[in-house]
Amino acid sequence: MNSGTIRTLVATVALAFATAGVHAGSVSWDMPNEYPATSLQGETDQFFSRRLAELSDGDITITHHFGGALGFRSRDQLDAVGDGAVPLANTFIAPLGGMDPLFLLMSLPFLTSDPQEAKRLFDVAEPHFNTVLERYNQRLLYSSPWASSGLWSRKELADSQSFAGLKMRTYDANSTEVFRTAGASPVQLSWADIVPQLSAGGIDGVLTSIEAGLSASFNEYTPHFAAINYDSTVNLATINLDVWNGLDDAQRALVQQAADETAAHAWANIADAVAQSYEQGEAKGMTIQREVDPAFRQQMADNAQPVIDAWLKQVGESGVQILDAYRQGTSGAESN
Known part of the structure; x- marks a missing residue:
């Protein structure tokens, strides 16, 4: 059995487990992030999982894997989510420029000088990111900014x-x-x-x-x-489209609400995070x-x-x- 076949089988099994919980009335997801739990991105992911657990009364839970614990670098995670190896991930997008040059937008040099300008740039580009992500069998949950x-x-x-x-x-x-x-x-x-x-x-x-x-x-x-x-670049948290479509309407609404609140929280707190740092x-x-x-x-x-x-x-x-x-x-x- 070659390595490509093995990867396909692993992704199929992982996706089956990810969607099986949906039909049982509860969902449990693994979520990788290359950055530490103490980083802005780690803290943002934990905010998301807490809000999702609260909104769903514990029916949708996330196990975090920070610091590349699952073996995925940011450059690997777009395919990992799209193939179903993991149901969702929070990914630093600059290393994905070889997959689509749009992922280099937020790291264009000296285009933005602070988080406010970065937010305006991302808002303009978000529909374009959604189009690219759909080609990779996933959809955006939330953006999470880095300090400049x-x-x-x-x-x-x-x-x-x-x-x-x-x-x-x-x-x-x-x-x-x-x-x-x-x-x-x-x-x-x-x-x-x-x-x-x-x-x-x-x-x-x-x-x-x-x-x-x-x-x-x-x-x-x-x-x-x-x-x-x-x-002033960003991470994007994305979810596999098959996993998303496997949720019922109520579950999708809860996930989207938690994601929207997470994005608002992340962008609102970036300036204070810089000052504290x-x-x-x-x-x-x-x-x-x-x-x-x-x-x-x-x-x-x-x-x-x-x-x-x-x-x-x-x-x-x-x-x-x-x-x-x-x-x-x-x-x-x-x-x-």
Whole structure:
């Protein structure tokens, strides 16, 4: 029996178990997430499962598997949900750009500078994400934002010259190209691979948010953080369409209500989470640049424009529509 057949059988059995509970009047799901239980994404998932259990009087329960405990990286989870290997998952979408370039939208460099702008961008793009997810046999439950990405480093990064030869972690094709252009030596790493590389000296910097880095104790290796606001990306929690369609109307309504409340909770609390993370980092002895030199950031943004142009060529007219609508909304918000 070849490996493809085995994977198919595993997915079939997993889907059968996931849907069997529906017909018995109760549902129990396994939900992977590559990030720790203490991260924003982990806490968001736990909010969702608590609300779902409360709304359903305990009839719909979720067992969480944080930190890649089931062996799935974020790049694996789109297929894992679509194939039915797991009924649902919360997935960092930037590594999925090879499956569809739309997944790179939220990590386009310097397009958003704070969570409010990220929310406007996601709202514009959500119908497009729904279309892509349906092709992968799943539907969106909720989006969950990350704090804006900055740079963790062993030494303070004072200016563009500091990037020369810097061995650093990036998380998608966009960020890899941007920092290569800046003179760094970037390597695209999944979340679970970062700490081993830091501890072994394989990398000296990490592109991620302040909150995410603290959740994995990056401060023990890289005590400097610069809030360059590179992007404000998201995770998407999705559910297998066969599992969703196997629910009765009342169950679907409860799941959707819990999901809507979870998204509202996640987006409403992101600013406070960032402020708390800065305080926690400084209490741990970190050096945090909450604001970087505007000229330095603008230079980075100028260097990144070819990445956005290349993305637009990949995506086509829908990408132009998304960015035009977002920029119009951003201009309108700034003028109010």
